[in-house]
Amino acid sequence: MPLVGTKEMFKKAHEGGFAIGAFNVNNMEIVQGITGAAAELNSPIILQCSAGARKYANSRYLVHLVRAALEVNDIPIALHLDHGPDYATCKSCIDDGFTSVMFDGSHYSFEENIQKTKEVVEYAHSKGVVVEAELGQLAGVEDDVSVDADKAHYTKPEEVVEFVSKTGCDSLAIAIGTSHGAFKFTPEQCTRNPETGVLEPPELRFDILAEIEKQIPGFPIVLHGASSVIPKYVKIINDNGGKLKDAVGIPEGQLRKAAKSAVCKINIDSDLRLAMTAGIREHFMAHPEHFDPRQYIAPGRDYIKELVAHKIKEVLGSEGTAPAIMELINNK
Ligand code: G3H
Ligand code: 13P
Numbered sequence: 001m002p003l004v005g006t007k008e009m010f011k012k013a014h015e016g017g018f019a020i021g022a023f024n025v026n027n028m029e030i031v032q033g034i035t036g037a038a039a040e041l042n043s044p045i046i047l048q049c050s051a052g053a054r055k056y057a058n059s060r061y062l063v064h065l066v067r068a069a070l071e072v073n074d075i076p077i078a079l080h081l082d083h084g085p086d087y088a089t090c091k092s093c094i095d096d097g098f099t100s101v102m103f104d105g106s107h108y109s110f111e112e113n114i115q116k117t118k119e120v121v122e123y124a125h126s127k128g129v130v131v132e133a134e135l136g137q138l139a140g141v142e143d144d145v146s147v148d149a150d151k152a153h154y155t156k157p158e159e160v161v162e163f164v165s166k167t168g169c170d171s172l173a174i175a176i177g178t179s180h181g182a183f184k185f186t187p188e189q190c191t192r193n194p195e196t197g198v199l200e201p202p203e204l205r206f207d208i209l210a211e212i213e214k215q216i217p218g219f220p221i222v223l224h225g226a227s228s229v230i231p232k233y234v235k236i237i238n239d240n241g242g243k244l245k246d247a248v249g250i251p252e253g254q255l256r257k258a259a260k261s262a263v264c265k266i267n268i269d270s271d272l273r274l275a276m277t278a279g280i281r282e283h284f285m286a287h288p289e290h291f292d293p294r295q296y297i298a299p300g301r302d303y304i305k306e307l308v309a310h311k312i313k314e315v316l317g318s319e320g321t322a323p324a325i326m327e328l329i330n331n332k
């Protein structure tokens with residue numbers, strides 16, 4: 001099975017009330033952990049690389065790692081550029097064999113965002129590649145760009161029809177209260193659950209999501225910054241020498257609710273980082289004498305696999321949907 005685009009995945013996700021997990025990849029063990037879980041659960045998957053990942057690993061390594069995953073696992077996999085900062089990066093990924101790119105023009109003015117997104121869409125579509133665009137701005141850090149919470153702003157529903165029709169983009173990332181990283185909310189913004197002691201953040205703006213859906217019915221919506229910062233992995237990290245205080249993510253119930261709506265793609269990176277770090281820290285605490293990387297990276301990979309399986313079953317709802325997507329692609 002070759003790499004696939006996201007059109008058919010999103011069509012089925014929309015019809016079936018589930019979402020496709022888009023997981024960030026930076027090395028072989030992350031690719032293996034994610035795709036191992038997806039293959040066992042017969043789930044489609046999007047593997048995405050940021051500009052930082054391409055710099056760290058070299059884009060060619062990432063492309064070949066993902067191709068290797070396709071040889072080993074019989075599931076639909078899309079290879080996506082996450083937060084493409086400019087036309088040149090998007091073009092380079094398209095020329096490298098990516099099947100989907102994001103152009104992130106969210107920090108430009110509305111008009112500039114339209115203009116720059118449109119340029120990427122024209123090139124991408126001429127090569128059969130789909131484009132994700134972003135309207136509204138999330139708080140948090142990605143690569144070298146850091147957006148303060150007070151500079152972030154929600155997507156304006158009244159702008160989406162013009163944006164989508166003028167750019168020709170294939171999916172739209174929106175801002176409804178998610179943010180990047182493992183510290184999405186300050187403790188002051190949250191209430192502490194008296195029974196569990198876990199910090200609970202304010203609800204996502206489902207009212208804005210509903211308004212956007214009304215404006216562009218059936219159009220695939222993307223949620224960035226959607227890690228839940230699962231307490232289990234944070235605890236393992238902290239119990240094994242880590243120092244992550246007051247890490248807070250998006251509660252899984254809210255993501256499940258989003259996945260049942262027009263949200264077709266849910267981006268997860270921080271949860272992968274936490275799972276891998278938990279596995280490696282736990283291993284080193286138990287085996288301080290080990291120094292073979294295979295010994296300590298494998299537990300990180302195992303936790304990534306466990307985490308992704310949990311997401312597919314409990315959050316995304318994409319278990320068992322691979323055959324229907326493959327059929328749609330094959331009958332195109
Ligand atoms: O949205 C950002 C992703 O978590 C990628 O992070 O730019 O550090 O690779 P990165
Ligand atoms: P998290 O930091 O919540 O995992 O978000 C990842 C993301 O949006 C990648 O584009």
Ligand code: ZN
Nearest residue numbers: 180224225267
């Ligand atoms: Zn993102």
